[in-house]
Amino acid sequence: MTDAIAQGTAVRDSGAAGNAIAAERRHDEVLVLDFGGQYSQLIARRVRECGVFSELLPHHVGIDEIRGRRPRGLILSGGPASVYAENAPRLRPELLELGIPVLGICYGMQAIALELGGRIESAPVGEFGRSELTVTEPGRLFAGLPTAQTCWMSHRDTVYEAPPGFTALASSTESPVAAFEDGVRGLYGIQFHPEVVHTPYGTDVLRRFLDDVCGCDMRWSAESVIDEQVERIRAQVGDGRVICGLSGGVDSSVAALLVHRAIGDQLTCVFVDHGLMRKNEADQVIAAFRDTFHVPLVAVDAQERFLARLAGVTEPERKRKIIGEEFIRVFEEEAAKLGNPKFLVQGTLYSDVIESGGGTGAATIKSHHNVGGLPDDLKFELVEPLRTLFKDEVRVVGQELGLPERLVWRQPFPGPGLAIRIVSGEVTAERLAILRDADFILQEEIRAAGLYRELWQSFCVLPADLRSVGVQGDERTYGYAIVIRAVTSDDAMTADWARLPYDLLERVASRMINEIQQVNRVTLDITSKPPGTIEWE
Ligand code: XMP
Numbered sequence: 001m002t003d004a005i006a007q008g009t010a011v012r013d014s015g016a017a018g019n020a021i022a023a024e025r026r027h028d029e030v031l032v033l034d035f036g037g038q039y040s041q042l043i044a045r046r047v048r049e050c051g052v053f054s055e056l057l058p059h060h061v062g063i064d065e066i067r068g069r070r071p072r073g074l075i076l077s078g079g080p081a082s083v084y085a086e087n088a089p090r091l092r093p094e095l096l097e098l099g100i101p102v103l104g105i106c107y108g109m110q111a112i113a114l115e116l117g118g119r120i121e122s123a124p125v126g127e128f129g130r131s132e133l134t135v136t137e138p139g140r141l142f143a144g145l146p147t148a149q150t151c152w153m154s155h156r157d158t159v160y161e162a163p164p165g166f167t168a169l170a171s172s173t174e175s176p177v178a179a180f181e182d183g184v185r186g187l188y189g190i191q192f193h194p195e196v197v198h199t200p201y202g203t204d205v206l207r208r209f210l211d212d213v214c215g216c217d218m219r220w221s222a223e224s225v226i227d228e229q230v231e232r233i234r235a236q237v238g239d240g241r242v243i244c245g246l247s248g249g250v251d252s253s254v255a256a257l258l259v260h261r262a263i264g265d266q267l268t269c270v271f272v273d274h275g276l277m278r279k280n281e282a283d284q285v286i287a288a289f290r291d292t293f294h295v296p297l298v299a300v301d302a303q304e305r306f307l308a309r310l311a312g313v314t315e316p317e318r319k320r321k322i323i324g325e326e327f328i329r330v331f332e333e334e335a336a337k338l339g340n341p342k343f344l345v346q347g348t349l350y351s352d353v354i355e356s357g358g359g360t361g362a363a364t365i366k367s368h369h370n371v372g373g374l375p376d377d378l379k380f381e382l383v384e385p386l387r388t389l390f391k392d393e394v395r396v397v398g399q400e401l402g403l404p405e406r407l408v409w410r411q412p413f414p415g416p417g418l419a420i421r422i423v424s425g426e427v428t429a430e431r432l433a434i435l436r437d438a439d440f441i442l443q444e445e446i447r448a449a450g451l452y453r454e455l456w457q458s459f460c461v462l463p464a465d466l467r468s469v470g471v472q473g474d475e476r477t478y479g480y481a482i483v484i485r486a487v488t489s490d491d492a493m494t495a496d497w498a499r500l501p502y503d504l505l506e507r508v509a510s511r512m513i514n515e516i517q518q519v520n521r522v523t524l525d526i527t528s529k530p531p532g533t534i535e536w537e
Pocket residue numbers: 001004320369412413414415416457492529532533534535536537
């Protein structure tokens with residue numbers, strides 16, 4: 001819920017937090033301009049993995065904004081369009097004249113070729129998937145790399161002739177010119193995707209561009225963000241008071257720890273225990289923050305309040321709305337008791353920033369699963385220390401700050417918690433207890449099998465109005481069924497049901513039936529997303 005609260009009430013300090021980086025940052029940056037490719041985010045992540053900070057901006061971002069960031073290089077991403085299509089995103093020639101090296105990938109390469117007079121045609125056969133690359137002239141991008149490499153392609157248009165002044169570096173099965181460079185103007189192009197794992201030398205090619213061509217300092221790391229953010233937070237907050245809603249998830253936890261490192265006891269965390277968390281989670285959060293990190297923490301036991309408001313409610317969106325509203329109410333009360341701090345910490349991640357406007361200063365509020373009906377009169381200035389980081393980088397920072405492994409690697413958990421996993425029925429204390437016990441068994445066995453980190457989410461669902469017949473001992477039973485849901489995913493937009501080992505499933509099912517008196521049947525959800533969603537409500 002913590003994220004939801006900030007989403008609903010969010011008052012932006014300014015989306016400029018990300019943009020302000022350029023002026024004060026101590027590390028080199030390479031910008032990726034997004035021409036709509038499926039892998040554009042991945043390019044930025046790979047560049048960061050090479051040790052160079054990278055951000056993704058829309059291809060039409062203003063030239064002045066690019067200049068203002070003083071990047072060491074530009075990467076033009078792939079994209080779905082044909083360069084000849086009527087509405088194809090155009091490459092503005094000024095981008096090639098900024099005096100910094102430019103690397104075009106796939107569509108980006110073709111756009112450079114088109115702009116500078118190369119010959120591109122739609123090939124009779126497209127090249128999708130694995131392909132063999134033959135390097136004919138290593139140039140700077142392939143220096144020291146094998147002349148025969150596997151790479152991954154996804155294109156139909158093909159460069160047949162490099163533009164004047166360029167040297168063709170490589171060809172592939174279907175691409176006469178699969179890479180080219182003009183070292184004088186600092187312009188480079190590759191038809192294949194270096195960012196995907198199916199291109200084994202992809203990272204090497206990227207690294208050659210970043211290091212040898214752009215001359216970047218390759219020492220950026222997620223950990224190095226800590227000092228920078230600490231300074232930034234101090235500058236933003238001064239001696240003001242700051243409040244942070246802790247949810248127990250990794251984002252709000254890491255954000256809170258960073259802010260605490262920066263300004264110590266000017267920060268107060270509020271943890272609202274709505275009674276919809278998993279077993280022991282509330283205690284773990286309180287123990288970590290209060291006892292280990294000595295962060296001022298107000299833990300509010302609001303279970304009764306939430307249950308009372310949820311009484312009789314069965315409709316999922318109503319549940320979400322009530323939980324959102326009640327959360328805000330509790331949070332508001334606590335904020336008032338603390339003298340209404342001016343600043344609110346929010347664990348906004350870089351992927352949220354991209355989704356909501358590409359980091360160009362557009363709205364920065366998470367919209368996904370926003371809880372409706374929240375009052376808009378709660379005014380805070382946001383402190384968002386994670387807005388330049390991807391999720392895995394946030395985990396690295398969390399680890400560096402000493403956050404317990406359990407919190408660092410916690411699977412995503414919805415704000416409304418177990419309430420939306422008691423489906424088609426009312427949330428009651430008894431059902432919560434059943435679901436919590438079932439969930440605990442599932443988590444315990446999945447962890448014991450070493451599978452926890454491989455799964456995006458794993459949880460149980462309790463169909464509230466379903467009972468089925470069973471037989472235990474000599475007695476006929478009429479009990480609840482538990483549904484096991486486990487999925488793999490990269491971003492929750494799509495997901496595949498996880499192929500959990502049969503013996504693990506067997507153990508989980510038999511423990512649930514033996515240990516939870518009201519449960520007499522266990523089932524497995526084998527629906528992927530789409531067409532299913534991850535949650536049942
Ligand atoms: P679905 O069920 O839409 O879920 O496939 C996608 C991801 O979003 C999470 N989820 C929520 N998170 N409040 C949240 O904070 C919600 O109301 C909510 N509903 C779904 C879900 O767990 C999955 O990770």
